[in-house]
Amino acid sequence: MRTLIKFENIVKEFDGQLVLKGINLEINENEFVTLLGPSGCGKTTLLRILGGFVDQTEGKIFFEDIEISNVPAYKREINTVFQKYALFPHMNVFDNIAFGLHIKKQSKDIIQQKVNKMLRLVGLDGFEDKMVTLLSGGQQQRVAIARALVNEPMVLLLDEPLGALDLKLRKEMQHELKKIQKEVGITFIYVTHDQEEALTMSDKIVVINNGEIQQIGTPIDIYNEPENRFVADFIGESNIIEGFMIEDYQVMFDDKKFECVDYGFDDKESVDIVIRPEDIDIVTPEMGMLKGIIRSSIFKGVHYEMSVETEYRDFIVHTTDYTEPGKEVGLHFFPEDIHVMYKMGTY
Amino acid sequence: MRTLIKFENIVKEFDGQLVLKGINLEINENEFVTLLGPSGCGKTTLLRILGGFVDQTEGKIFFEDIEISNVPAYKREINTVFQKYALFPHMNVFDNIAFGLHIKKQSKDIIQQKVNKMLRLVGLDGFEDKMVTLLSGGQQQRVAIARALVNEPMVLLLDEPLGALDLKLRKEMQHELKKIQKEVGITFIYVTHDQEEALTMSDKIVVINNGEIQQIGTPIDIYNEPENRFVADFIGESNIIEGFMIEDYQVMFDDKKFECVDYGFDDKESVDIVIRPEDIDIVTPEMGMLKGIIRSSIFKGVHYEMSVETEYRDFIVHTTDYTEPGKEVGLHFFPEDIHVMYKMGTY
């Protein structure tokens, strides 16, 4: 895969506040990349800098190895699906989608043909004459995607495009977006704060917090081997425990030693440990590595979510078998389920 | 548990459209009841009829065995947390919460005392002098709850109160609401279209569609033994298959006979069958009850979501072990994982 876009030390200051603190990032051709982080983390600003709507304070952007930092938005081979769609309210569906082609002065026939193809792709054939303000949220969303894709950009930017839709529709559109990306075969850069969305759609996830990249990796990397406490907490529910390394393959927390698969830390180095709720098994008190009492047990559909009170902390445990609150149980987990991470400077 | 509220054949017509088609429902003291259904199913209308903001076309409502159908809203011992909070924008937090007590002409001391207690309960001590328009969504939500609870109602109605909040905050508030309900010990009637919310918080879920009750039961009942296709589909992801009963404990679909635990159907009766994605195991082709080819495998964090193409249909399978797309596999499930349901007249 060829590198398509390269951010080099991007810094952005708004009113004296650092929104982006030196972002370095490479994005490949045909990748589905998600910028994931809580609101205000700078992910949308990074996208808007790439789109050309905001200028970076420092740093350079390269597109196919050519610097585009000073190229105005309307000359970049990038199109955007905006957060609230930003459809032109005074035009119908056809004219909205055809806007970019009209600007490029393409012939009527070609415009007609390309727009019709797009309408089919997003499943809106027959809607060309409707005013966009008459469409439902999901339909407006599709028009916004079609309006961007019809220009055959090399990169499509999507700024929380599903935020305004309700749960059921959001899940449907997730699959559809992924399908469209595969069909048109271009790079998608997707901004969201929803970790489920990120896991479902992405080839590569970039976790951002406080204007800094926390981790870059595939969904599996990010979920299974979070690099720090923030990533572990943000991607799915977690038990996060402070402890320290005794030696390679041995970690200590809650006054007990545990075997683990991590190594290369300093001796006695303080670390954060993550154990996913679904990796903890409920066993008899004698069999457990830690003992505790079940405080609550909530049915969640696929699993029960239990809160188990141990001597030092409450553990969240996901299990498919019901155990009643009040019972004393043991907690068991395997060495590979203990994820040891470097401590963060700030959190 | 004593019955607190009884709906008797509630019918509601708006502009000639039947929004509620004869609802019969009993709600007990101290229960957390959720009215769950897609938008437009009539759940909010039912809540507004109970609150006294809308009159039913037909039917009666009883509160502690006394009919209240004609009692105006302001005389009902019920308080409501509205969908968009409906806080009074010209008052500060204290005056919003104190509104109901002022109306009841309680003494200044008592008002001060009760409001302070509520502020502590919802975690807003120190906010009394803030204008409500200056608060964040989550804080406004808490004020709305406090404003309702301070009147010590016997029933609290909540109309999609978390809809306007973002994912992280919504999950937090779910736990907080459940905690508050336990602390104050009154009946909560909660309207939502989010099945996860319903499963997490409710003692009893009432699934509504098209103005009719589809099923009433505990979260476990509803999830594990959906009574029809609609409920199965609405509560969590499902494989829903048409088939028919051969005899008691034996069902046929996809040209194969399967053992099951259901009985009491007519011979050859057409039925809908639900198999939850997490109840299907991926095995070798020889060991499987059905054979198929994996078409896609998406990492979802806790599990992989696979789409397995068999001769008659695609099955969704959730499993924690990765299998690569293209591979031929067998599908296996136990008799107790096959849920047989009566066919719905309309869907």
Place this chain on the structure above:
Amino acid sequence: MSTFRNLVKPYMLWMGIFIIIPMLLIVFYAFTTKGNDVITVKFTMDNFLKFFDSVYIKVLLKSLNIALITTIVCIILGYPVAYIIANTKQKTQTLLMLLITIPMWINTLVKTYAWISVLSDNGIVNSFLAKLGLAPITMMYTDFAVTLGMVYNFLPFMILEIYTALAKLDRSLIDAGNDLGANKLQIFQKIVFPLSLSGVISGITLVFLPSVSTFVIPKLLGGGQYMLIGNLIENQFITVGEWNFGSAISLIMACIILISMYFTRKFDQDKSENGNKKEVKHA
């Protein structure tokens, strides 16, 4: 595009001059003596000092007084109308508001003459009283007639503003009040009325300010001797030819208007600021 850019500043400069010059001339007249032209200027404060003579101050106070009464009467008559209309069905609302606003499109002069034919000594009211065998009442050329004419002329604006505020009131707030035990009267006192105040304030701006300086209505219904500040300005320009004094008076009026605008706006901003801050917080 760059040629367009270069035109922006000179264009704005010329427009500024076009808008400002007559204003500057008014200021110039107000601060100079009569008979001057631009070349031989004599600056003076006499025009302003003259105004603080008791005669003119009385005219100003009378104008403010009549405008205040007009405004209060418009609120008292207009609020219930706006409230009742806002509580009818959507279609009735549109129709009634159309009826209310029709008089706005008739020339003030014509409307005022219609009132003359109602109020005059042999007008409709007195003809009616005569039929009943009652003594006629003199209504023309009184404060009553002037106030009535003003109220009639400005009432639709007040109703329109209050109605607009009431119509955009969030219905769920009324549900909430109901839910919390408030009856209709309490809901009106504690929720509806406080939240419609912004409409009342815009109404005051649209009624009080023009009624302070109107000259057509007092002239016709008050008679030639009836003097409000608007008539005073008109007289100085047209009858007396005292442009300098007239300019000074109109500057004083403009100051009074701007100051009262400032206070009503400030009141309104205090309320809307809450909303703005919220926006900022959410961003």
Place this chain on the structure above:
Amino acid sequence: MSTFRNLVKPYMLWMGIFIIIPMLLIVFYAFTTKGNDVITVKFTMDNFLKFFDSVYIKVLLKSLNIALITTIVCIILGYPVAYIIANTKQKTQTLLMLLITIPMWINTLVKTYAWISVLSDNGIVNSFLAKLGLAPITMMYTDFAVTLGMVYNFLPFMILEIYTALAKLDRSLIDAGNDLGANKLQIFQKIVFPLSLSGVISGITLVFLPSVSTFVIPKLLGGGQYMLIGNLIENQFITVGEWNFGSAISLIMACIILISMYFTRKFDQDKSENGNKKEVKHA
């Protein structure tokens, strides 16, 4: 509450009568002969037929013509000003709009006299020309003077309305245009201008309608012989005492105004209806 309920209908009835009676009187005068009173009525269509005399129709056409030119000039001068202001910083915007609106609070009469001192034969412009050794230009009592006075008087309203429409334009639409390859000029042509049309239309309502019926400005800048429809009505009532004919003319004017209001509103509603329908769909 029930006593309040019982008062609603009589109150609305009285208010209705109060608002309607002068309107009915105007209609009554328009359709009757002079010298009638309410008791001895003679209905006639003469007042209307008289209007369709070529003299009066010419006055009407001239009024419409001047009002149209005023409106067009206001759009041409006002749009760039509103556009430039809407594209400055927030603080500058508030300041500039304050400056633009100050003349709105000065008496029309006074502003018009200021223009007289600019335009008259020995006014500022001609004094200036004389200094340069150029021949004086007669500007007073011409269409030019009247139009200039009207433009000056109504321009702030046009700027205000267009500015309001531009200020509430969603910035993300401009980003979207940019994103789709449109340069600044194309964005203006295809996005900004079409979406600011509603402001232009409100501006037209606020400029065209009052300029059709104004009488102060043409009287002062056009001179005693200069006759627009507003002056015609004024003359009929004040000078000639022909209330019947005056009422008929003002009814005709009201009809013209209502019809043009209907069309501009319809145009505006066609646009906003989309928004409403959307609301319904989401409910």
